[in-house]
Amino acid sequence: MVIVKDRPDALYVVGNPNLFSQRPRVLGLVERTRLPAIWSESTWVTDGGLIGYAPNQSDMFRRGAWYVDRILRGAKPADLPVEQPTKFELRINLKTAKALGLTIPQSLLQRADQVIQ
Numbered sequence: 001m002v003i004v005k006d007r008p009d010a011l012y013v014v015g016n017p018n019l020f021s022q023r024p025r026v027l028g029l030v031e032r033t034r035l036p037a038i039w040s041e042s043t044w045v046t047d048g049g050l051i052g053y054a055p056n057q058s059d060m061f062r063r064g065a066w067y068v069d070r071i072l073r074g075a076k077p078a079d080l081p082v083e084q085p086t087k088f089e090l091r092i093n094l095k096t097a098k099a100l101g102l103t104i105p106q107s108l109l110q111r112a113d114q115v116i117q
Helices: 002-006 023-033 057-072 094-099 106-111
Strands: 011-013 037-039 051-055 088-093 114-116
Touching (some): 011 023, 051 057, 088 106
Parallel strands (some): 011 037, 037 051, 088 114
Antiparallel strands (some): 051 088
């Protein structure tokens, strides 16, 4: 396995529907190899990931509803603007940090939207 062989200092795990279906397996691998991992989907942090930085899902659903409303009122989808997320959330799992022997700087903890004890 490349991760075990090359032993990176950390991982950045990109969001992917196929990877999401393998969530327990991926989290188990990260735990066994004791690698700090930052996730592009903050929901992974609740299940044991270290840090997640991702668009705020509630805000994205709200913006999606705006698009649906405009389309149902007759707007052509091609005429609607393409948007990128503007609200992001940072989650930190201190239990995972402790298990990895890491100390999260107080300045980062203060910026977090959610800190999991």
